[in-house]
Amino acid sequence: xxxxFAGSLLVNGMLAxxxxxxxxxxxxxxxxxxxxxxxxxxxxxxxxxxxxxxVSVQEVTPDASVNRDVPMTFKADSGTxxxxxxxxxxxxxEKDGYRFQxxxxxxxxxxxxxxxxxxxxxxxxxxxxxxxLSSGNYTAALKxxxxxxxxxxxxxxxxxxxxxxxxxATVIPIALAAFAAYGFAWMKFPGRKMLFALVVGLxxxxxxxxxxxxxxxxxxxxxxxxxxxxxxxxxxxxxxLATYLMFNYISELPRDILEAAFVDGxxxxxxxxxxxxxxxxxxxxxxxxxxxxWVWNDxxxxxxxxxxxxxxQLITQRLAEIVGSRGQDWHLLTAGAFITMILPLAVFFGLQxxxxxxxMAGSVKG
Amino acid sequence: xxxxxxxxxxxSVLLLGSMLMAACAPAAAPTAAPAxxxxxxxTSAPAATVAPAATTAPAATTAxxxxxxxxxxxxxxxxxxxxxxxxxxxxxxxxxxxKFAATMADFQAKTGITIQYQGSKEFEASIKAAMDAGxxxxxxxxxQPGLLASFAKQGKITDLSKQxxxxxxxxxxxxxxxxxxxxxxxxxxxxxxxxxxxxxxxGFVYYPxxxxxxxxxxxxxxxxxxxxxxxxxxxxGSTPWCIGIExxxxxxWVATDWIENIMLRTTTPENYDAWVAGKLPFSSPEVTNAAKxxxxxxxxxxxxYGGTATIxxxxxxxxxxxxxxxxxxxxxxxxxxxxxxxFFPATAKAGVDYGAFYFPPIDPKYGSPMEVAGDIWGxxxxxxxxxxxxxxxxxxxHLKVWMQQGxxxxxxxxxxxxxxxxxxxxxxxxxxVNAGTLRFDGSDAMPGAVGAGTFWKEMTSFVSGAExxxxxxxxxxxxxxx
Numbered sequence: 001x002x003x004x005f006a007g008s009l010l011v012n013g014m015l016a017x018x019x020x021x022x023x024x025x026x027x028x029x030x031x032x033x034x035x036x037x038x039x040x041x042x043x044x045x046x047x048x049x050x051x052x053x054x055v056s057v058q059e060v061t062p063d064a065s066v067n068r069d070v071p072m073t074f075k076a077d078s079g080t081x082x083x084x085x086x087x088x089x090x091x092x093x094e095k096d097g098y099r100f101q102x103x104x105x106x107x108x109x110x111x112x113x114x115x116x117x118x119x120x121x122x123x124x125x126x127x128x129x130x131x132x133l134s135s136g137n138y139t140a141a142l143k144x145x146x147x148x149x150x151x152x153x154x155x156x157x158x159x160x161x162x163x164x165x166x167x168x169a170t171v172i173p174i175a176l177a178a179f180a181a182y183g184f185a186w187m188k189f190p191g192r193k194m195l196f197a198l199v200v201g202l203x204x205x206x207x208x209x210x211x212x213x214x215x216x217x218x219x220x221x222x223x224x225x226x227x228x229x230x231x232x233x234x235x236x237x238x239x240x241l242a243t244y245l246m247f248n249y250i251s252e253l254p255r256d257i258l259e260a261a262f263v264d265g266x267x268x269x270x271x272x273x274x275x276x277x278x279x280x281x282x283x284x285x286x287x288x289x290x291x292x293x294w295v296w297n298d299x300x301x302x303x304x305x306x307x308x309x310x311x312x313q314l315i316t317q318r319l320a321e322i323v324g325s326r327g328q329d330w331h332l333l334t335a336g337a338f339i340t341m342i343l344p345l346a347v348f349f350g351l352q353x354x355x356x357x358x359x360m361a362g363s364v365k366g
Numbered sequence: 367x368x369x370x371x372x373x374x375x376x377x378s379v380l381l382l383g384s385m386l387m388a389a390c391a392p393a394a395a396p397t398a399a400p401a402x403x404x405x406x407x408x409t410s411a412p413a414a415t416v417a418p419a420a421t422t423a424p425a426a427t428t429a430x431x432x433x434x435x436x437x438x439x440x441x442x443x444x445x446x447x448x449x450x451x452x453x454x455x456x457x458x459x460x461x462x463x464x465k466f467a468a469t470m471a472d473f474q475a476k477t478g479i480t481i482q483y484q485g486s487k488e489f490e491a492s493i494k495a496a497m498d499a500g501x502x503x504x505x506x507x508x509x510q511p512g513l514l515a516s517f518a519k520q521g522k523i524t525d526l527s528k529q530x531x532x533x534x535x536x537x538x539x540x541x542x543x544x545x546x547x548x549x550x551x552x553x554x555x556x557x558x559x560x561x562x563x564x565x566x567x568x569g570f571v572y573y574p575x576x577x578x579x580x581x582x583x584x585x586x587x588x589x590x591x592x593x594x595x596x597x598x599x600x601x602x603g604s605t606p607w608c609i610g611i612e613x614x615x616x617x618x619w620v621a622t623d624w625i626e627n628i629m630l631r632t633t634t635p636e637n638y639d640a641w642v643a644g645k646l647p648f649s650s651p652e653v654t655n656a657a658k659x660x661x662x663x664x665x666x667x668x669x670x671y672g673g674t675a676t677i678x679x680x681x682x683x684x685x686x687x688x689x690x691x692x693x694x695x696x697x698x699x700x701x702x703x704x705x706x707x708x709f710f711p712a713t714a715k716a717g718v719d720y721g722a723f724y725f726p727p728i729d730p731k732y733g734s735p736m737e738v739a740g741d742i743w744g745x746x747x748x749x750x751x752x753x754x755x756x757x758x759x760x761x762x763x764h765l766k767v768w769m770q771q772g773x774x775x776x777x778x779x780x781x782x783x784x785x786x787x788x789x790x791x792x793x794x795x796x797x798x799v800n801a802g803t804l805r806f807d808g809s810d811a812m813p814g815a816v817g818a819g820t821f822w823k824e825m826t827s828f829v830s831g832a833e834x835x836x837x838x839x840x841x842x843x844x845x846x847x848x
Contacts, residue, residue, distance in 0.1 A: 038711055041687055090603050104694030106602035107581040112693075144713045151464050215499040224501060304495055309484055321459045321487050327614075328683055328708040329460070 033334035034124045036143075040331055047121040054099055054114040061110040068106050076100075076113045128335035132322060153332065155339055157311075158318035163343070165227055165302070165314055166295045169234035170288050176235070177242030178250075178284065182272050184243070185251035186258060196247070202240040210237075211304050218305060225312060229305040234295050242287055249283035250276060285354035293344050315340050437531060439761075442754035448478030450751040455496075456507025456741070457489035461708075462773070469768040473758055479751050497522055504752045507741050508560065510810045511546060514744045518559040521552030524745040526561065529753050535561070535760050538779050542804040547742060561759045564774040565740030566703045567794040568807065569627040572686065574695040575721035583698070585721075589631075589728040596669055599698055605671040607663060608697040610685025611678055611826065618822030620682050621660070621829060622809040623737070624701065628656040630735040631728040635803045642808045644846050648839040657828070657835055659728065664829060671697035678830045683709035690714050701725055703739065704775060704794050716772070716788040724797055736801035739810060740777060769795075813847050820845040 031045040060074055073083040080096045082089075089102035089111065099114040127140050134152030142148055183189075184196045214233060218224040223232075253276065261271050277284070299316040306312050313321075319340055322332045441447065458466065463485045470481050484503070486492045490513060496502045497517060508514040517523050526535075535558075536544050543562045551557040573585075581602065586592040596606040611620040629638055633652045640646040641653060648654075667673045671688050672680065683706070688696035690711050700706065707716065714720055727734055743759055745752050758764045762781030768774040770787040775795045783799075786792040798804070809817035820842045828838040 038687070038692075041684060042691075086603060102603070104696070105577065105581055105599075105604040108577050109603075109694055140712070142713045146713065148712045151461050153460070212495060212498050215495060215501065219499055219501045303486075303488055303492060307484060307486070307492065307496075321485075323487075324460050324708070325458045325462050325487075326683070326705055326708065327681075330683075 029334050030338060032331075033128055033338055034126070036123060036125050036127070037331035039121070039123055043121055050118050050120045052116060053119050054101070055117050055119050056112045057098075057115050058113040059110055060113065074100055074111050074113070128332055129339075132332050132335045132339060153318060153322045153336070155315060155318050155322070155336060158313050158315040159339065159343075161227075161312060162296060162315040165230050165234075166292055168227075168231045169238070169295045170292045172231060173235045173238035173242045173291060174246075174284055174288055177239055177246045177287075178277065178280065179272070180239075180243045181246035181250045182268075182276055184247050186271075187268065199240050199243050203244065205240075207237050207301070211300075215304055224305060225307055225309050227306075227312065230301060230314075233301050233305055234291075234298070237301075238291050238294075242291070245287055246280065246283060249280055253279055282354055285351055289347060289351050289354065292347055296344055437534075437757060438529075438750050438754040439757040442477040442479060442751060442758075445478055447751035447754060450478075450749075451480045451482055452505060452749075452752050452755050453503035454481055454483040454505045454507070454755075455489070455493060455503045456483070456485055457487070457509050458507070459485040459487055465768045465771050465773065468771065469765055469774075472767070473755075473764060477751075477754065479754065481755065502746045504747060504749065505743050505745050505755055507563070507743050509741055510739075511549070511560070511742055511806075512810065512814065514560050514742055515549045517744065518549040518551055518557060522746060523549075523551075523557070523559045524748050525551060525557035525559070526745065526753075526756060527558035529748055530558075530757055530760070532558070538760055538762075539777060540779070540799075540804055542806075543740075543777055546806055560742035560744040561756055562740050562777045563743050563759045564765055564768070565738050565777045565798060566705060567775060567798050568623055568703045568737040568739060569630075569701065569725045570704060570722045570794060570797075571699050571701045571725050572689070572706060572720055572722050572790075573699050574689045574719065575717070576719055577695045578698060578721070585723045586726050588726050588730075592726050596663070600668045604695070605697040606669050606699055608671050608685045608688055608700040609664060609677050610680030610682045611829065612681045616818070616822060617678065618824075618826040618829075619809065620702070621825035622817075622821050623703070623807070624660045624664075625653070625656050625825070626805075626808045627701070627725055627737050628659050628728065629653065629808070630737060630803065630805055631725075631732055632656055632659065634732065635735065635805060638805055638808065642806075642811050644812070648842045649836065654835065654839060657839065661828075661835065674829070674831070678826055682706075686710060690719065704791065705773070707790070708773070716790050720790075722790045722793055724793075733802050734797075735803035735805060736797055737807060738777075738798060738804055739807040815847055816842060816845055 028045045031048055032040050035045065058077055062068070062072065062074075066072060068086050071083050071085045072089070073081060075081040076098055078096070078098070080098050082093050082095055082100045084093045084100070086102060086106050089100060092099050092101045094100075097115065099116070101112045101114055103109050103112050130152075131138060131140065131150060132153045132155050135154035135157060136152060137149050138152040139147050139149050180199070184192060184199075215224065218229050223229045257275060257279075258271060261275060266274070297316065298314075299320065302314040302317055306314060306317070319333070319336045322336050323329050463483060466483060467481075470483075473479070474481055482503075489509075493502070493506060493513070497520075502522070506514075514523065539562065544558075547558055547560050547562060548556040549559040551559075583595060583598070584591075586595050599606040609620070611618055613619060626638075629641065629652065632655060637646055637652050641648075641650075646652065663669050664677060665674050670677060671685075682702070686700045686702075686706060686709050689698065689700060704722075707720070710720060724734065743756065745756050760778065762776040762778035762785075765774050765776045765778075765781070766785050769776060769781070769785045769791065772787045772791055775791060775798060776785075777798065779799065781795065781799070783792050783796055786795055809821050811817065812821065824833065824838040824842050827833040828835055833841075
């Protein structure tokens with residue numbers, strides 16, 4: 001009994017350590033998203049935690065007339081006094097627990113008297129999120145008290161666009177695949193096996209080779225740049241896998257239930273809606289999660305079929321663009337990434353139990 | 367089962383909601399687009415107030431006779447193409463796209479032509495796909511002429527010399543720009559494939575003006591003065607240069623810019639052209655000499671903030687930040703194109719917190735040559751409203767608002783230096799207009815395998831110390847496509 005407890009403690013402890021290691025980068029990203037660009041550049045995110053460092057307690061700017069080429073004398077308020085040449089002060093002279101540190105250039109710099117003490121870096125800001133989320137011009141308050149007008153990145157709009165794309169692009173293929181899977185599994189018609197083999201065969205066709213031909217068709221049909229184009233593309237490329245997964249699950253349902261329903265005079269449609277769909281919720285939900293995450297995170301399909309139209313842009317496209325033409329706004333990426341992550345995380349945690357169940361859907365024969 | 371019912375109802379509500387949104391979206395798009403472009407004009411004072419009476423007057427007179435003849439631009443200004451739309455694409459997004467909208471607002475208001483610009487960060491990939499699918503916009507902004515040249519060769523680009531008044535275009539540009547816009551067409555004869563709209567000057571050194579002046583440093587005008595200044599800074603306990611060449615997959619391009627600038631200052635423009643064309647090898651004394659001059663600065667650990675080893679690890683944008691450290695500049699000079707100012711802290715003000723000077727001539731024999739880069743627009747059809755836009759690009763006036771807001775340098779001769787909103791842009795703009803020798807960024811004009819490949823990589827290897835100079839240069843020569 002005791003060894004079992006120790007064993008589970010070991011396993012859980014290991015898992016906790018791995019989880020912690022795994023989460024650290026994300027946590028650092030989260031912290032950075034609340035920090036100013038200059039702060040991110042000059043100090044690590046971990047400096048938000050209390051740590052010991054040299055902290056300035058007094059600043060002395062010597063008069064311009066002071067000759068800096070000979071040893072200079074500085075006196076701290078505490079009475080400690082130091083006489084040293086510039087070269088030494090630049091490295092730092094320690095005395096009585098103080099450090100006399102020259103900052104900057106010999107001609108225009110100044111002396112900082114520092115003490116080794118506990119400090120933490122807690123300059124947090126919401127500016128990154130504000131700029132990423134606002135639309136149109138937005139005014140940011142700068143550190144020196146002035147303001148700067150910048151163009152907001154309007155990820156709010158892109159977020160809603162992404163929802164508008166991801167939900168139908170998830171529901172449509174699942175609905176079609178469930179019907180098809182039922183047909184393949186329980187209806188008898190000529191050529192059934194051939195058709196099913198064809199569907200499974202389509203699994204190996206990569207999306208990339210079809211991009212340009214489909215784009216040509218979309219241009220001819222004038223649907224390029226619309227959400228419909230993306231729904232159809234995701235539906236088409238999601239269907240083979242969806243059909244295959246749903247077939248595996250539905251064909252394993254007990255034959256007795258269906259036969260009983262047939263005997264009672266139920267039509268195929270009644271059986272499908274009343275029996276098959278309720279029984280297949282785990283498989284439906286698990287595929288829905290996969291498909292939703294795939295569509296949400298998709299960049300390529302959106303880039304090709306929606307293009308850069310600002311009104312229809314999806315969140316992945318916006319995220320790629322918020323850094324600016326030359327990457328000068330890299331500091332917004334952290335905030336943008338967390339906004340992009342919210343929904344997939346919510347979906348994952350909300351439907352987690354289906355996720356695990358669904359990964360095994362059709363793979364374990366009972 | 368209860369949870370699944372809730373799930374289904376949530377799903378169906380979401381589905382209905384998104385269908386509704388989608389149904390509304392296309393309807394909303396056309397109305398939203400003009401509103402977007404109109405907004406900057408209304409809010410930015412310069413657009414409204416600067417718009418000179420002189421330009422509105424001719425438009426008013428020609429408007430009296432709607433069946434106007436003359437150039438496409440005159441006809442557009444007369445309102446002949448009112449209600450048409452010109453679609454545009456390019457690599458610039460966000461703020462630059464907004465500035466473009468602001469600078470074109472006046473044109474749209476006067477002509478009634480709507481310009482729909484859709485920028486993309488993945489410009490090269492998306493424009494190739496759009497071209498293949500026959501879905502290309504009317505006008506396209508190419509940040510490098512190479513891609514435009516490849517489309518011109520495929521016969522997909524309009525020959526502007528057959529559409530526009532070539533003499534008028536030539537009169538408004540330094541001949542070098544015109545040469546650089548002539549590219550072989552489908553049958554191999556050169557066509558005028560594009561219009562240089564706005565350009566960059568490279569080879570300017572940015573410095574933290576306030577501390578620089580306070581320390582009593584003087585802007586160097588010769589290479590010897592620069593060396594004296596560097597040594598003075600070292601003596602004063604500072605580091606002269608902020609250098610970083612990290613840029614993701616493009617790491618190393620900063621080094622190529624340095625070499626090109628030094629080449630122009632140490633040898634003839636003809637040698638430079640031969641080098642870009644592949645006739646003067648990298649291992650030649652001229653190129654080796656340029657690389658050695660660069661190395662004399664870069665490989666002096668006292669000259670570079672953080673030492674030579676950090677050069678390849680520091681992003682070119684971040685490398686400028688120590689100049690603006692809250693505790694005073696940690697390094698004093700950074701050489702880059704004028705776009706680098708967008709990496710400076712938002713609080714840094716041009717002309718006050720930072721200034722720029724021309725990287726001094728090295729050999730006085732070669733004067734003050736100028737390395738440039740720029741945006742060239744090509745057209746994919748000959749629709750009159752499209753040609754009107756292209757003709758508008760040949761006039762500096764179209765760039766006025768952007769010049770005022772900062773970040774754009776006009777190559778057109780009719781640009782007025784007083785239009786620039788910042789002193790630094792004025793310095794760069796003036797230098798471009800006055801430069802005797804203009805030369806395009808050599809690495810942009812070399813074959814991609816070299817200019818955007820081995821030249822970057824081998825220079826990075828050399829700077830990081832992984833290779834010595836002769837090996838690096840020999841490797842670049844070996845990679846030149848035969």
